[in-house]
Amino acid sequence: MADKIFRINMTTLSTTVEDIPPAWAGHGGRGLTSTIVAAEVPPTCHPLGPNNKLVIAPGLLSGTPAANSGRLSIGAKSPLTGTIKESNAGGTAAQLLARCGCKAIILEGCPAGDSWYNLAVNPDGVTINIESDLAGKGNFELINTLANRLSSKQGIITIGLAGEMKMTAANISIKDPDGHLRSAGRGGLGAVMGSKRVKFISIDPKDGKVAIADPEKFKAANKIFSKALVDHPVSQGLGQYGTNVLVNIINESGGLPTRNFTAGQFAGHDKISGETMYDKIMERGGKPKHGCHPGCVIQCSQIYNDINKNYKTSGFEYESIWAMGADCGVDNLDHIAEADSLMDDLGLDTIETSVAMGVAMEAGVLAFGDGAGICRILKDEVGKGTGLGRIIGGGAASVGRAFGVTRVPVVKNQAIPAYDPRSIKGMGITYATSTQGADHTMGYSVATNILKVGGSVDPLSKVGQVELSRNLQIATAAIDSTGMCLFIAFAALDDTTCLPALIDMINARFGINLTGDDVVNLGKYILKTEKAFNEAAGFTKADDRLPEFFNYEPLPPHNVVWDFTGEEIDSFWNF
Amino acid sequence: MNITVRLFAFFREGRFVEEVRVYPEKTTVTGVINDLGINIDAVGVTMICFRQCALDTELREGDQLGIFPMIGGG
Structure with missing residues (x-):
């Protein structure tokens, strides 16, 4: 059956269930959403009006x-940036949607009235149901409630x-194989x-399966690909x-925003740090390795327990820990884990x-280093939708505008x-x-600037940076179309067998x-399609x-400023 | 000369996090790595005073040397 x-x-x-227009047939993931x-x-x-559409697409x-x-x-016009947006995440939903024969979900329009709805997807299509129980509930209660209402294997x-x-x-959060959450975080x-x-x-997906045209060739390529990873x-x-x-390592290089x-x-x-987090996980009976979806051979997720050895959070990521930690001056990993859990439950990037909290700290709303204060604001302000909570829930630029802060680290x-x-x-x-x-995953120059993956370009020099970012952004757009985790890029940059196998x-x-x-060419097409949308x-x-x-x-410590001219930045688009 | 050596990730296992160690003049980054029994092929990044450095760089009195395995994330 065709998707x-x-x-x-x-x-x-x-x-409705529709045939795929020929122009969309070769696309998947980000290429298709965009x-x-x-x-x-x-x-x-x-x-946030009726003409925007939320598009959800598994990868190729x-x-x-x-x-x-x-x-x-997951793609749409972003309410945060006003640009086109694609945000991707792990969990089981991509694999299960593909097994439903679903190339993409297009969610359009806005209902009249105050009802909330759920959508049930299976290989026959989608049904729309009024949802009266779970509106107003956090993500954790929702997942626990649905564990009883639905079979555990549903996405x-x-x-x-x-x-x-x-x-x-x-x-937008996506359930992982163990009932924890992964999130398509960025862009609202x-x-x-x-x-x-x-x-x-x-x-x-019921008994739906994905057809493979040449299973033997696929199996052989997957073996090479997995080994490279x-x-x-x-x-x-x-x-x-x-x-x-x-x-x-980012701290040692002088690039950890604090x-x-x-x-x-x-x-x-x-x-x-990751080293301290590992020690705490081991002391407290957690798991250092955990996959966010079946078939992951890297397993960068983990189970982080609290001091009483009870589950606190998973998918405890560098970006989250940096943001609540160094950027807010907080050095208590348990406060950071609590805040991470609260944001997962509220469904916040x-x-x-x-x-946004860091900007609020600069504005004097709370003190730098006040991890407990972050948790209190998340629970009592953001979670309850107070005025302050909505300003912080509107993101860093929103806080900067509300409080007259000039040091506001945002792009678009x-x-x-x-x-x-x-x-x-x-x-x-x-x-x-x-x-x-601003999004590090669009073109992860850190790999080559700091980590010496895919060669080495001096992070403090302007030389080679535009070309590096261009090549990475083109490659990333293509990888984001496959449904692959971006962490395959480390192997792809260094191991010549990896990309051909993919x-x-x-x-x-x-x-x-x-x-x-x-x-x-697919990567270039995606970037140019997205740019054209933004220009329009x-x-x-x-x-x-x-x-x-x-x-x-x-x-x-390097006492350096941002010194690219506009003309130099714009040369990025010379392709 | 006194060199502050900082180790990261699994290079810390059975060694230390940070130590001031004494080395003869003209000791290179490779010399320190060999002295610590670290497999040079496992080294990803080395930094002297927060700047990336080549393995054959000669250290100077008071340098802070960071030694990382090949790591990534993001």
């Missing part, structure tokens, strides 16, 4: 046995209270789902320390919300993540030129003959700039 488009119109409360958003969403529409390899192929892409895509309140830092997509009044989507030395550190292994981007090193770095209104662009200049180019606001798997899945050049929405190259304070505030 279909599952369309849900929330204005008319009707659903193609559909560009084709069907008026670029000037209000992101989702639902196959391919290692690390569990990422789900769940959900929003928390932040999404219901249409906060622009709201994320939870608010778009909330604007459609859909509380959750369940996915039941497992053998790469970065995978070892990721399995032991999680992504939080980065705290110490106390709202006023320093590049944090005195408490070791207390919040941990980067956006925590950077989206918070800058865990690498200071003054001392890791390749990341600054990615933040400035990304089609989606392309072989795509070819074996569909019975086609893509080449490496086709994949590069009113964005210009003047928006591809970092905040002014980076130009005049030298960052210790």
